[in-house]
Amino acid sequence: MTWRLLLDEHCSKAIAASLRQLGHDVGVAVADPELGGASDPGLFRWAAEAGRRIVTESTKDFRPLLLRATTSGAPAAPFLLVPPRRFPRGRGDRTAAIAAALQAWLAHPDADRRPVEDWLV
Template structure:
């Protein structure tokens, strides 16, 4: 079973479209009117409510949300953290590289034992 992903605002809808074309359940903040201008907290808890893992490079804001929710026993969205150094903005091949890396991550056999906080490599 593949995980359902929510791409944070750093990622274009084209990435989500490409992944859906590969058979994955991926949506993006930028294509959702209710999330586009929402706070990180609203994105995080919206993902939790819809059973999605947040894909983000905004580690400094999302990691504390995850830790606080887990500490309080609240519903939370797992995170898939992305290093902007690994996938630099402004690179012409950034979107393609992210699609390939996410597809590989989603297709990995270890999907049943993924950590709550994982890194895209």
């Protein structure tokens, strides 16, 4: 399976551009006119309907949405968490580090069997 990603507002557009050059389908929430300024529940619903995995730092926002969706039977968007301690803001290489980690995650042989809540390392 090839994952289609949607980068949340915490991720740079440069990450998407870098991954697109490698052939990955990556959208950017804040750059999409339909999604710019969308609430987290709205973004979650859109990603679920579009079949995209959300890449975000917001564990506290997306975990309850995933739990509600899976317990109610509603469409759920899996997500990939970018830990701020592992990828701190303000570091000059943060964008490149996240892009490289995402590329490794996408290239992993069991990417299609990853949990609906996964962590980028």
